[in-house]
Amino acid sequence: MKTHTLLTVQEATALINAGKVMALAGDEALLRQLPKGNWIAGTIPYFIADEGGVESRERLYASELTQVGAADVEIKTYTLDTIKNIAADGPDNGYTIVILPARSAIHTEYANHGRDYEGMFIKPIVGWIAGVHLDDLNRAAPKVVDGSAGAVLAAEAVAMHVTLSADKMAVIHILNLFRQDPDADVITFAETGFSASTCLVNGKPAVLAEYLAAKRIDLKLPLVADYNGAQINTSFQGVDPDGRTVHFYAPVFPGIEYRQAAPVGDYVAELGALADGAHGGVQFSCNCILNYLYGELQGRKTGDLYGPATFGEVAYQLLNQTLVYLDVRSVS
Incomplete structure (x- = not known):
């Protein structure tokens, strides 16, 4: 059986009972049917799979950690008070997979201060x-699951700390379609937050919504910040x-x-080119629900990296509109 694939509840149950270590994604009703074991999960019904983009409430996505x-x-389960310890709790050689429920206080805490x-x-x-x-x-709350305890959680985060042998190392990759448009205005903000009313545009005070309307800004293109060469998106809701x-x-x-992102050409073709290639020992991957929607990915393939299409990605900090994956390599 493939180690990164869509499964029925029965197939996932068999793997859990066989002792497999997994990160799972799927509809809450399916996750509640699974036995306790070495797994964590989060709710979502959108995936990038072998057949391309898939929307399903009947199957789960499984990423088996084969190393x-x-x-x-x-x-471990983290609360609003303990999430600050997540990196310190991680192994000296290995990696951590964390899942946080969208729109929760712990999501906001991690995003603002992680x-x-x-x-x-x-x-x-x-x-x-x-x-x-x-x-x-507006009807259902996102959930995470600690599979070792069988706990379904709406206000906490769940993490799996993974220790690797001394001859292995974990590497995180961020694949981002977007780059700052060098001709776009420079936008800055006075406060941290998931929303803003005012800002500075090229150093001058502005009402952000009025600026976006006047400039006819395409909200499918995120704001992009340059963090020492790393292009990090902040997407418009x-x-x-x-x-x-x-x-x-x-x-x-x-x-x-921040500057708005430069326009992309063929969304699917460019995302596919970015995601295609030899990726080595991939243990985990996820893509953004905005890429899924704006790229119209249902039924369409984009390279050979698969996983849930999420409400946000984590590569150390919270990201938007990116594809994130982690591979494990031999130390030469």
Whole structure:
């Protein structure tokens, strides 16, 4: 059986009972049917699989961690008060997979402050933000699952700390279609947050929503910040009906210069080219629900990296509109 694939509940149950170590994604009703074991999970019904983009409430997506066994992993649940310890708790050689429920206080805490946690950017941390079917946005709460305890959680995060042997190392990769448009205006913000009403545009005060409307900004193209050469997206969620408050899928930060992303050509072709190729020992991968939607990926393939299509990606800090994967390599 493939180690990164869509499974029925019965197939996933068999793997769990066989002691496999897995990160799972799927509808809450399916996750609740699984036995306890060496797994963590989050809710989402959108996936990038062998057949391309898939929307399913009947199957689960499984990423089997093939480089380790049960003795090499520790599953922990984090609260709003303890999430700051996630990097420090990680193994000296290995990696951590974390799943956080969207729109929860712990999601906000991690997004706003995760980059300042002790040990962050030293120990590899990947993961994603659990979500729900888009039809259920106002009816259902995203959940995460600690499979070792059988606990389904709406306010906590779940993490799997994975220890690797001395001859192995974990490497995180961020694949981002977007780059700053060098001709775009420079936008800065006074406060950290998932929303903003005012900003500075090229150093001059502005009402952000009015600026976006006047410039006819395409909200499918994120704001992009340059972090020492790394292009990090902050995607637009929308504008309040009052026309003054703009909401994002990740926080903006003071002291950071943002520009809108340059337009892309063929979304699917460019994403496929970015994701295709030899990726080595991939243990985990996820793509963004915005790439799934804006790229119209249902039924379409984009390279050979598969996984859940999420409400946010984690590669150390919270990301948007990216594809993240982690591979394990031999130390030469």
